[in-house]
Every structure is written in C-alpha cells, then in structure tokens.
Amino acid sequence: MTTLLPRVETMVGVLYFALFAMSFDFVSGYTGYLSFGHAAFYGTGAYLVVLAANGKLPLLGAETPFVLLLVLGGLLALLLALLIGAVSFRLTGVYFAMITLGFSQVLYVFVRDWDFVGSNPRDGIAVTGRTTGFEIGVPGVDALNLAIGQLSGDEIEGLLGFVSLSTTEVSYYMVGLVVLVCYFAMQRIIHSPFGRVMVAIRENEERAEAVGYDTFRYKLGAFAISAFFAAVAGGLFAGFRRSATPENAFFFLVAGDALLAAIIGGFGTLAGPLYGRLFDETVREFLSKAGEGGGLLPYLQSQLGEATLSTVVYDGLTVGEAIDTFLNGHAALYVGLLFVLFVLYVPNGMVGTVRDRLGGRVAERLPAALGRRFDR
Structure with a gap:
C-alpha cells in the first residue's frame, strides 16, 4: 500500500496546490474564462509571507500571525486581480487567456529582477527572520495554534491516549483544515445567487446580459475572489516550504499545473482539482526514481x-x-x-x-x- 500512496509530505503539497487549482477552477470552470496568469496571485501570497517573516514589509514583523498574513496576501491579490481584470475582461476567449498570461509574465520578470527581495532574486527568497514555524489557528490563543513546516517543532504525542503525530503530519492536518474552510467558502459562493450568474455567464453570456445582469462586474468579482484563495494557497506553500522562487510561484507553468489538475479531476466541479492533483502526484511518486517515494x-x-x-x-x-x-x-x-x-x-x-x-x-x-x- 505504501508503494501506491504518496508520502505525507507529498500530501501536504497536494493540499495547498489543490487549493490553488480550485481557485483557478472557480473562475475558469464556472465563468468559462481561462486565467492563464493565475500564478501571479499564487506568487503574491507566497512572497508576502516570506517578506513579512523576514521583516521587510512595513507594519508586518516576523511575529505577525500567519493567519493574518494569509488574509493580507489574499486581499493584496484581490486588489491586483481587480486591476488586471479591469483590463483583461474587455477581451474574451483566447485573448483573455493570453492577456492574463502576459500580466503574469510581467510580474514574474519583475520579481526575478527585484533586488528588494534579496541579493540574488533569481534564486528566490527564504525565511531568515523567523526561527519558529508558521502557526495556524486562533491568533493570540496558544492552545489553539499549531505550526506547519518541517522546522515547526510541533509534535503531538498520545493524542486521545494513543495517537501520535509527527511535525509533518501536524502540517498535513492544519493545512488541510485551511483548505477545507476555503473549499466550503467557495462552494457557498458558487451555490449562491452570485454563483448562479457565474454559471449563466459560462453557458450563455449574451443571454445573461439580455436578462439584465452586468456580466463585467460579476466576472471581475469572480476573478477577485479566485485571486484571494489563490494567494492563500501560495501563503500555505511558502509557510510550509519556508521559501519561494519566481519559478515555483510566479511562472506561468504553475497555472499550467492547475489546469492539468482541473482537467483530470473535472473542470467546473471545484472538488475535481483536488482529485486531479492527487492523481497527478500519485502517478509521479509511483513512477519516481529510487529513494524518492518508494515507487x-x-x-x-x-x-x-x-x-x-x-x-x-x-x-x-x-x-x-x-x-x-x-x-x-x-x-x-x-x-x-x-x-x-x-x-x-x-x-x-x-x-x-x-x-x-x-x-x-x-x-x-x-x-x-x-x-x-x-x-x-
């Protein structure tokens, strides 16, 4: 069985990237507008977490609660999505996909050459200003916080008298908790009147406009919401890995992996990208090199x-x-x-x-x- 199932550390990566793929599916699968530049929001969340942990952002020190950083990263990505969407949603079809890709690549090149993030920005950034793990839970209540990451130091022994969890397993459950909350939030939006209009835009945008809906505002809203959750996923990625690079955060192929997960799992299903990413990682680990997963x-x-x-x-x-x-x-x-x-x-x-x-x-x-x- 261990030959078929991914390792726990791999499963943590499946969870936070699945959240990113869900955010991609939220806008692309339910409005029909493919956002090939979605990595811009994923990278925004990741870089904000690391820069804040290193004390490089005003008003955000190394001890800023991680949950607050996730929310702030999501809000920053939301504002960025409003700016990008205000221009991009003037176009449709492949032209929309390509202009979002263009914006993402502009950010990728900018971050890759931005000396503010470090002495060698092309190699990315790593957490240096924080020696503790990133805690998920209720800020200010130590008993309701557990840290994620290999260096978190949190290990649970004898839970309920017999369950013991390693630091990686703690990360798995805490990251999974955030992903689950975000999933239910997106599900609630999709099954709200707002979500019904999103589906109407996907099925027949001209008819939705004829009925009286301002489709531009709905598309922009869906784009902004998806960017928020994409940044949360990026923040989880950076919090667990304690580092980020332009290639694994901002590069357009990151959005390509999300598209792959969405297609395998089921486009326009929201939960599908999770299963698609799990299938992808399971196959990769099953066929991995010797010593990289027991494949x-x-x-x-x-x-x-x-x-x-x-x-x-x-x-x-x-x-x-x-x-x-x-x-x-x-x-x-x-x-x-x-x-x-x-x-x-x-x-x-x-x-x-x-x-x-x-x-x-x-x-x-x-x-x-x-x-x-x-x-x-």
Missing part, C-alpha cells in the same frame, strides 16, 4: 531476484537495465500520456464523469445510489 522502480528492484534482473531480454539489455531505462526519471512523460488519454476519453474528468453517471452532484446522488444498492 514502482525501487519496488521492482527489491522484489525481483538478481537472476531475473540480470536476464538479457534483447541485444544485451537486461531486465534490470530495461526497468531503469523506462522508469527512472520518466514520470513526467507518463503523466503527459495519461493527460492526453483523459482529454480524449474522459473529457469531463474524474469527478465530472462520476457526476454524469450518477445524474447529479456526487454529494447528493452517491449516498442515495449506495442506499439503493444495499437495499437490494
């Missing part, structure tokens, strides 16, 4: 006997060499092939396909379907 390669090398591994299969190529050649370091190749297969044969993604089979939302239909099955 298929080390499993085969440990389970197959020496005689089998040394058996020649073709033109001097042994079984061991073949396994190493086709598996070692090629996880991204197989993920790409799986992505193509999903686009071709599972266009609605995992959650979307299950929803179609059940005839409605999974949370509503699945219990009823299971009940009918067990009643037989």
Whole structure:
C-alpha cells in the first residue's frame, strides 16, 4: 500500500496546490474564462509571507500571525486581480487567456529582477527572520495554534491516549483544515445567487446580459475572489516550504499545473482539482526514481531476484537495465500520456464523469445510489 500512496509530505503539497487549482477552477470552470496568469496571485501570497517573516514589509514583523498574513496576501491579490481584470475582461476567449498570461509574465520578470527581495532574486527568497514555524489557528490563543513546516517543532504525542503525530503530519492536518474552510467558502459562493450568474455567464453570456445582469462586474468579482484563495494557497506553500522562487510561484507553468489538475479531476466541479492533483502526484511518486517515494522502480528492484534482473531480454539489455531505462526519471512523460488519454476519453474528468453517471452532484446522488444498492 505504501508503494501506491504518496508520502505525507507529498500530501501536504497536494493540499495547498489543490487549493490553488480550485481557485483557478472557480473562475475558469464556472465563468468559462481561462486565467492563464493565475500564478501571479499564487506568487503574491507566497512572497508576502516570506517578506513579512523576514521583516521587510512595513507594519508586518516576523511575529505577525500567519493567519493574518494569509488574509493580507489574499486581499493584496484581490486588489491586483481587480486591476488586471479591469483590463483583461474587455477581451474574451483566447485573448483573455493570453492577456492574463502576459500580466503574469510581467510580474514574474519583475520579481526575478527585484533586488528588494534579496541579493540574488533569481534564486528566490527564504525565511531568515523567523526561527519558529508558521502557526495556524486562533491568533493570540496558544492552545489553539499549531505550526506547519518541517522546522515547526510541533509534535503531538498520545493524542486521545494513543495517537501520535509527527511535525509533518501536524502540517498535513492544519493545512488541510485551511483548505477545507476555503473549499466550503467557495462552494457557498458558487451555490449562491452570485454563483448562479457565474454559471449563466459560462453557458450563455449574451443571454445573461439580455436578462439584465452586468456580466463585467460579476466576472471581475469572480476573478477577485479566485485571486484571494489563490494567494492563500501560495501563503500555505511558502509557510510550509519556508521559501519561494519566481519559478515555483510566479511562472506561468504553475497555472499550467492547475489546469492539468482541473482537467483530470473535472473542470467546473471545484472538488475535481483536488482529485486531479492527487492523481497527478500519485502517478509521479509511483513512477519516481529510487529513494524518492518508494515507487514502482525501487519496488521492482527489491522484489525481483538478481537472476531475473540480470536476464538479457534483447541485444544485451537486461531486465534490470530495461526497468531503469523506462522508469527512472520518466514520470513526467507518463503523466503527459495519461493527460492526453483523459482529454480524449474522459473529457469531463474524474469527478465530472462520476457526476454524469450518477445524474447529479456526487454529494447528493452517491449516498442515495449506495442506499439503493444495499437495499437490494
């Protein structure tokens, strides 16, 4: 089982990046406007956390509560989204996607060459002004705060008399708590009258305008809300990793990974990107190099006997060499092939396909379907 499931540390990354992918799906999946520049907001949240922890921001010291930093990063990204959206939503389709990508790349180049963040901004920034972990909980109440990150120092022993949690496991649950709260908040918005208009814009924007809705304001609002949650995800990323770089925070391929998770999990499902990211990371770790997750390669090398591994299969190529050649370091190749297969044969993604089979939302239909099955 450990061969198939990702490590706990990997799962923490799945959670905070899934939140970013959900924020991407919030605007792109429910309004139909692809935001290829969404990494700008993710990076904003990440850099604000690190810069504040290093004491480089006015009024925000190293001891500023982490939850407050997440909110402030979200608000800063929200304002940035309003500025970008005010220009970008004058366009539609591929032109909107490309202009948001352009804004993101402008920020990426700016941050990469911004001497304020450090002596070598191209290498990114790391937390140096804070020796403790970033605490999630109720600010000011120590008993209701637990720190995230490998250097957090928080470890729980004997919880409820028998459960013990390592620092990484504590991070998993605390990051998961924030992601869960953000998910429910986005779900509530989607199922509000505001969310109904978002879906109406996706289905037929001209008709929504004809009914009397100011679609520009609704699109701008959805864009700003999604930017807020994207920045929260970036803040969780920086808080757990204690560092950020232009490449893993602001680069446009970060938004590309969110698009990949949304398509695999189910575009326009909100929960789908979580499963899509989990599937992506599971495959990557399962096909990882030896020593990087206990995946298929080390499993085969440990389970197959020496005689089998040394058996020649073709033109001097042994079984061991073949396994190493086709598996070692090629996880991204197989993920790409799986992505193509999903686009071709599972266009609605995992959650979307299950929803179609059940005839409605999974949370509503699945219990009823299971009940009918067990009643037989």
